[in-house]
Amino acid sequence: MANPPxxxxxxxLGARLKRLRRELGLTQTRMAEDLGVSxxxxxxxxxxxxxxxxxxxxxxxxxxxxxxxxxxxxxxSGSAGDLAEVLxxxxxxxxxxxxxxxxxxxxxxxxxxxAMVRLYRTYLEKRRLSELGAVGRPEEGTxxxxxxxxxxxxxxxxxxxxxxxLEEAADLLSAxxxxxxxxxxxAARDRLARxxxxxxxxxxxxxxxxxxxxxxxxxxxxxxxxxxxGAGRSFSLAYQLALLENGPLLDGLADxxxxxxxxxxxxxxxxxxxxxxxxxxxxxxxxxxAAERTGYDIELIRARFGVSFEQxxxxxxxxxxxxxxxxxxxxxxxxSAGNISKRFAGAAFPFxxxxxxxxxxxxxxxxxxxxxxxxxxxxxxxGERYFTIARTVSRVSTPYAGExxxxxxxMGCELKYxxxxxxxxxxxxxxxxxxxxxxxxxxxxxxxxxxxxAEPISRTLTVDDFTKSISPYPFASS
Numbered sequence: 001m002a003n004p005p006x007x008x009x010x011x012x013l014g015a016r017l018k019r020l021r022r023e024l025g026l027t028q029t030r031m032a033e034d035l036g037v038s039x040x041x042x043x044x045x046x047x048x049x050x051x052x053x054x055x056x057x058x059x060x061x062x063x064x065x066x067x068x069x070x071x072x073x074x075x076x077s078g079s080a081g082d083l084a085e086v087l088x089x090x091x092x093x094x095x096x097x098x099x100x101x102x103x104x105x106x107x108x109x110x111x112x113x114x115a116m117v118r119l120y121r122t123y124l125e126k127r128r129l130s131e132l133g134a135v136g137r138p139e140e141g142t143x144x145x146x147x148x149x150x151x152x153x154x155x156x157x158x159x160x161x162x163x164x165x166l167e168e169a170a171d172l173l174s175a176x177x178x179x180x181x182x183x184x185x186x187a188a189r190d191r192l193a194r195x196x197x198x199x200x201x202x203x204x205x206x207x208x209x210x211x212x213x214x215x216x217x218x219x220x221x222x223x224x225x226x227x228x229x230g231a232g233r234s235f236s237l238a239y240q241l242a243l244l245e246n247g248p249l250l251d252g253l254a255d256x257x258x259x260x261x262x263x264x265x266x267x268x269x270x271x272x273x274x275x276x277x278x279x280x281x282x283x284x285x286x287x288x289x290a291a292e293r294t295g296y297d298i299e300l301i302r303a304r305f306g307v308s309f310e311q312x313x314x315x316x317x318x319x320x321x322x323x324x325x326x327x328x329x330x331x332x333x334x335x336s337a338g339n340i341s342k343r344f345a346g347a348a349f350p351f352x353x354x355x356x357x358x359x360x361x362x363x364x365x366x367x368x369x370x371x372x373x374x375x376x377x378x379x380x381x382x383g384e385r386y387f388t389i390a391r392t393v394s395r396v397s398t399p400y401a402g403e404x405x406x407x408x409x410x411m412g413c414e415l416k417y418x419x420x421x422x423x424x425x426x427x428x429x430x431x432x433x434x435x436x437x438x439x440x441x442x443x444x445x446x447x448x449x450x451x452x453x454a455e456p457i458s459r460t461l462t463v464d465d466f467t468k469s470i471s472p473y474p475f476a477s478s
Contacts, residue, residue, distance in 0.1 A: 011057075014048035015108045021046075024064065034063040065322050080106035081439060083113045086120040088456070121146055148264040152271050153343065155257055161344050162320035163275060165253065169246050170279030177280075181305045184281060185230070188237035196244050198222055200237065215240060231308040232395070238277035246276060275318070281307055282315045288326055291316065295422030296327060298373075298389075298411075310393045313409050317344040327417045332357060332410040336367050341407070358437040358444075359451040363390040363410035370406065375423050377415065379434040381445060388412035389423055447477065 021031050028046075032039040035056060044050040060066055080103045087097050106113045146154070179187035192198040198215075200222045208214060212225040213236045222240055224233050243250070250272050259265040282305050294300045302312040310333070319326025333342035334357060357363055362376045370392040379385045390410045415432070418424040438444025441454040448470045455461045459475035467474075 011052045012048040013052045014046045017042075017052065018046040019110070020060075020064070020066075035059045079110050079113045082117045085439060086116055089120070091123075118146055121150060148259075148261075148267045151259060151264050152268045155259075155268065156271065157343075157345060160320055161317050163253070163272070164321070165249060166246075166272065166276045167279055167284050167321065169249055170276055171283055171285075173241065173245060173280050174283045181281075184306060185234045185237060188234070188241060192222065192237065192240065192244075196220070198240070198244075200224065202226055202228075202233070212236075213239075229308065231302075231306060231311060234281060234306060235277055235308075235311060238280045239273055242273045242276040242280065250276070278307075278311060278315050279318075281305060281311070284319075284321055285324070287315060288319055288321075288324055291319070291326055292420075295420065295425075297422045308393065308395075309391065310395065310407075310409055313411050314342075314344060316411070327413050327420055329411050329413050332363065334363060334408050334410070336406070336408075338364065357410065358439070360435055360437045360449070361388065361390075361410065362435075363388075363408050366390040366392050366408045366410075367406070373423065375427075377418075377427075377432045377434045378412070378437045381436075381438055385415040385432070385434050386412045387415050387418035387421065387424060387429075441473075447471070447475075 021028070024031075026034075028039045028042050032042040035042065036059060037056070041050065045052055045056070083106055084099070084102050086092075087095070087102065177184070177187045177191065189200050192200060198220045202224050203226065205225055205227050208223060208225045212228050212232070214223045215221075216223065222236070224236055228236065250269050253272055254265050254269040257265075257268060259268055287301070287305065290301050290304055296316070298309060298312050298316075302309050305312070307315075313329075313331050316326065317329045317331050320328070328345075330345035331342070332340055334340050338357070338359075340357065361378060362374050366372075366374050373389050373391045376388050376390070377385060378388055388410060389412070390408055392406050392408050394406050413421075415429065418427075418429055436446055438446045438449075441452050441456070444452075445456050445459060446452075450470050452471045452473050455473040455475045459477075462474050462476050
């Protein structure tokens, strides 16, 4: 178990403590017994009339198998950031909601904050369709819930991108396969043939022009496109095994999540099957050990397990097993236009929920150095610093006349973990050179930013005839 955090200030965690108790279905009396305190003292803690001591934090961790950082660290920063981004819209400009009110709502009423975020997302979708000139009346219910991808992304993030049941199932399947990582492809094909009567065929691209994998249930054949890399073919085999051998588990997890409709449920099941496939290819214990021993050298890890760079990065965001945690990474995948297609985080995520990544983060410039890992230390407006790496990837082999499929992967963690990473060797982590970045421009108050796309909603635009500023949208400092 981790040591208690160093407390430089008093920790008033009443709202989080109360929410934890309710999530566990405990009364104040029962939780007080578990923590060895009186019910009246616990009541004072929940009302923020007493700070939470290190001893209470330790007892919480021991009684409920918690990571101390989930309580001692500001876990609501994401909610506060999302809500701030919503309130930065011109629609709310006249309200001038101060930061402390936003933080207070996110802390004490996270459900209300999330409700506002969902309403805003619906508003954006309706506005987008209106701007595209959508005609006709939408079907009932079209806008009363998030899109399937948004819902699934939020659900996975609410679980901190870790599913203990899937990890256990993956460990069992990996043990039965008894295959070294480089032999997984052969072992998986044999198991599909012997246990399930399924033959695997790699077919020309013109046979599967619009897909890379297709399972013919009636003919018991799994077709893989020739454009898949070796890592992609192995992942496809692991995915098929995950569905065939753990279908009831995947169905149960998807049903318990209570998605709002069938398309969302289907997408969630696929996402969970992908998680399980990755865990089969990269079993938790072996993967965690390799990550720690190599200093999280992704190229070495990728080669050891026979996976792609992106697959290894994604797996690194899931290392949250109690007692065997890894560095808590966040991950973003984006195209050259800045469109984000994947976000995962094992900890706080410092970027915009509704927009793209800040242009000052070098994930964008990585397209100029394809295939090379670039590092950067970034600093968000709240003073938090993160160590990041970025690199371009290609998910499939692209024919000469085909469209460019190059994407960029960005990974990062809080700066305090950087010393554990091989990529930080030789850098001054005590006094680093940090690049200031921000969230969406409308809530970013970084001055003199040459890449600013809009003035912050909390500041007054100061344009005059006599001065040309670095930023196209100069604003008053207060």
